[in-house]
Amino acid sequence: MPEDQPEETATVTSAVGGTAGSPATSAPAVVARGEAAEGVSVGTADRPVHERVAAPDVVLPPESVAGVTWRPLALDDLVPLHALCARIGAVDHPDRGHALEVVRDDLTSPGIDLARDSIVGVDADGRFVAWGLSHLGPTRVSLVRVGVPGGVDPGRRGEGLGRRLLDWQRARGEQHLAACDEVLPAGLVTDVDEDALDARAALRRAGFDESRWWTELRRDLAEPIERVALDPAVRFVTMTDEWVEATRQARNDSFRDHWGSQPTSEDRWGRMVGAGTFRQDLSLLAVARPLDDPEAAEQVVAFVLSDVDPEGWAALGRRCAYVEYVGVRRSWRGRHLAQSLLASTLEAHVAEGLEVTVLDVDSVSPTGALGLYDRAGFVAARRSATVVRAY
Template identity: 85%
Template sequence: MPDDQPTETAAAEIAAAGAPTTSTPMVVARGEAADGVAVGSADRPVRERVTAPARVAPPESVAGVTWRPLTLDDLVPLHALCARIGAVDHPDRGRSLEVVRDDLTSPGIDLGRDSIVGVDVDGQFVAWGLSHLSPTRISLVRVGVVGGVDPRRRGEGLGRRLLDWQRSRGEQHLATCDEVLPAGLVTDVEEDARASRAAFRRAGYDEVRWWTELRRDLAEPIVDVALDPAVRLVTMTDDLIEATRQARNDAFRDHWGSQPTSEERWGRMVDASTFRQDLSLLAVARPLDDPGADEQVVAFVLSDVDPEDWAALGRPCAYVEYVGVRRAWRGRHLAQSLLASTLRAHVAEGLEVAVLDVDSASPTGALGLYDRAGFVAARRSATVVRAY
């Protein structure tokens, strides 16, 4: 998930808010969460709530594995390691070389201090991790901890050492932050990755929010939804990139764990080779409170197509990166209309499946939206947080 994704909060509050239930979960499109969704509270600066080590050493060598920081020269073997991990932990979702590169070049990351890789005696990568402070700190202070251990080398203590290193480096990051905000170490884990979930629990993480992956067979009929006559439907173009970012930030400001997306981060997303402007649709209109003003983007459905996902899923697919509607324009069925048009564009492109992720806890009625659009639940993942 990107830097505006699930976060953390005061441990008890956030854990209760995100706990899964035995009933059928409600789901919500990104950017359509209910008012008042929050990630916790804080009454002191983050740095006063964290005790950080003065120095963070590489993990202890074990089972012939030594540790060092990553460099951009490591992209190919790191990508191969991610593929081996993914084949077990999320077998129907690929992880492209470009995504791995994006991880290592995120804004503000210092690979010499924020990354680690475990190398065996044959020079093969067997474990890796990042501990990276997000530069956007509006509603929370978030240190992203991503990584994993080669399935062939699990059970040897590598994962525990990796998590210990990530915690120590993450606490160093948090100890520099003056914001009076919730704070924590944050990552995502697949529901079926039981060993990983257990390791996070032992390391002090709580499963605070659940996300459902939905899929739509594009061979099934698509029901059109009439577009509100107050808006125009357009395909995303370069001159609408910034307007779409502004719409995204408005749409997502009441979404759980969301923070504004910066121009830099947005530019990295739309410049990616997998992002498809031609399959991304926007609704544009003049502001409701200022009919004489220029048009703005009021709703959007953005698409990403990564052929590396196709082999894992078994069919050509598109990922619906974002669905959002500006707050002032909700209740006009714009998301439904744009989504139907987007699915038709996917079909015309020769794609066979559409995939998207939704919040499994926010009760806004979006389950009906996706059910009517033909999406079905495929798998779940959790945001896990070690809160401070």
């Protein structure tokens, strides 16, 4: 999954403020999911990462088993890899789409070296049956994170492929960590759905802990939408190119106190808003002059960003929108900006002919996200966990 997410697999999506709802579960914060938070502890470290991690000099491909051989991935593998991801997703997380563009984003993440950071298992007929990455995240502000997404074709599970894949990901990940000088928490990190029991068991056996839980919320757009009055100090605009960088800055400010979030780089942000599924016309912003400088230029103070992937609608059985981010700058919280923006966004989704709006939220969010979404008509549907092997 891409860094941050995936912002590296879907994602902590809400930093809004308000009155907290009841958490669906509580788990200790070990290290962060995606990007890590400025000023928020995600673990402690008193020595450089390279002093804490021993790694092999050479990482060999996994041992062949059951007629499956292994090699690095290449961009030419995008279509068969996408087909494998769709087969895995149909079992492990059937309520989500499996866009080709998401797979492409995985293979082209900043800093990834496919020849060394990827692996695919191929059967005797040339069919992809397992895959994985072990990719060092380029943003290391308060966490050194190696993403280790991947999976095994449901029809080939129980043959030892997953164990060999995880062994390879761990060895390559430890190579990455052993080359890092930062005095920061560090870990191998991925995400897993609550219902993916085989994958969860395999990760536990490999030393990963379920460190944080996320709840997928859905909103039936056939239900009435209650409008929320807009604070007169701001105005709404639809996102356009001129607001892209200002929204990134607002995102980084909004999520500074959020578990698992560290600053999103210009490159990573550009990849997200430039994706074919991202919808600027369905992404709404609240803009205003800074409270402490009324003569300054307007800035983005709150935002709701939407993603629409028609490719996934057939599998999902409905026309669905995904809310990538909901956020409010910390100095603007308590003004119901998220509620106003979210209600208007839902209305825009209805006007687009969509049937359901989906988002993910931290199950123990400190900003009142669960309460906010409950009042907006969202209901809990599924849960997933960030799993971490910490060093």
